[in-house]
Amino acid sequence: MKAPRRPIYAVITWLRRQPPKVKAFLAVVAGMATLVLLRAIIHDHDNLFVAAEAVHSIGISVLIYKLMKEKTCDGLSLKSQELTAMFLAVRLYCSFVMEYDIHTVLDLATLGATLWVIYMIRFNLKTSDMEDKDSLPLYYVVVPCAILALLVHPTTSHHIVNRIFWAFCVYLEAVSILPQLHVMQNTKIIEPFTAHYVFALGIARFLSCAHWVLQVLDSRGHLLVALGHGLWPSMVLISEIVQTFILADFCYYYVQSFFGGQLVLRLPSGAV
Template sequence: MTLVLFLYAAIEDHDSIFILAETVHFSGIGCLACKLIGERDCNCLSLKTQELTATFLAVRLYCSFVMEYDIHTFLDLMTLAATVWVVYTMRTTLRKTYNDQLDDLHVVYILVPCTLAAVMAHPTTSHACINRILWAACVYIEAISVLPQLRLMQKVKTVEHFTANYVFALGVARFLSCAHWVLQMFDGQSYLSTAVGSGLWPMMVLLSEIVQTFILADFCYYYILSFAEGSRVVRLPAGIV
């Protein structure tokens, strides 16, 4: 909350916080590019999380084209292109270094509940119903898309620095995204009602942002702790996920 209040006071245009969140996410994928190109392996990296990330980015990009079309569309396009490259590289040239036995959280356990939740709670704006459901689905998928990555890291216990930097960047991006939505309420504007509709949906958006922030909170704590100790790896205790 202290950081949220700092952002509220330091940044006048709070919509720029969401742009910053997307930029941080893109920079995190840059860490993965350094790992895949420099080290030529995808050890400790979850293909399931990358595929889920590509899924919600593709859906969000489609929704941006038909519902908003602004700077977020361009940022999503760059992030999606980078994520697709990561997925392609893991599935082809670096396939032998990928351990699918550790990355065992099936995406169906994430996609099905998120789709059902989107059918029940989605925006009440004037757009086509299918587009509103897709928008809701990508919000819910984004909230928990990192779970396969966290589960994999829980098993290996020691996370090398490129992957750790990527997951930490995700944590920062998720916090900034959550702060963006929280500050919309502090602003006293009608943004939530005009942009996402009314009813259950605005609360589900805020809940999703809070969930995806706190999912990564433990890892970010141990990342900062390892950084303060001068370690190049992050060591995780049992039960972090």
């Protein structure tokens, strides 16, 4: 006699059978339900942004552990790390000249860890195999973000250069993971530590997005006015949402693999 399946496996099996549109709808519903729950249990929603940066730091720590333990950078995108260092450096500059708070300290620690990862990949653990897979040109990501920052940036009282830099780091952060997803598309098989790192980024992106959405709701839209006028307030929210949805597909397969007891994540064709 077969043992009854655990409810979580029954749910995952049901989800697998659903068409993409139904999965997307369910993902949106789950995201909205999570936002409602976070709003109810967390009173100071600024803590969500701190939590997002903390989760990002945990992801970097997992990455460092992988590099030190396995002595290999297989599955990792050097270009994503370089883009991460770039937007963190620009955001730190903006923090120092525009506002200095706890986020500045967290960003500084994350930037230091990211630079260490870049050093290890570039000089200590470089592999020719990953150069072929990590083939997305950086200017495909950086140039559009720079052009968009020139066109759409804050309308606050800060110097125009600082406002453009601020917009640039917001846009670049939203798409900095694209080279890593490109690598995963090329490999299809993702070892555990890399999967944990990317999943941590997905959680961090969601928490950051939740922070902005709940802040807007709490202020009844006044926060958008404080950010300036024109397209910029909307672009901030869109950038946060884009960050979340870019990684949503991967997070789905990660959770599915985790509950299926698989140590190595295998992505189907067309995923992420």
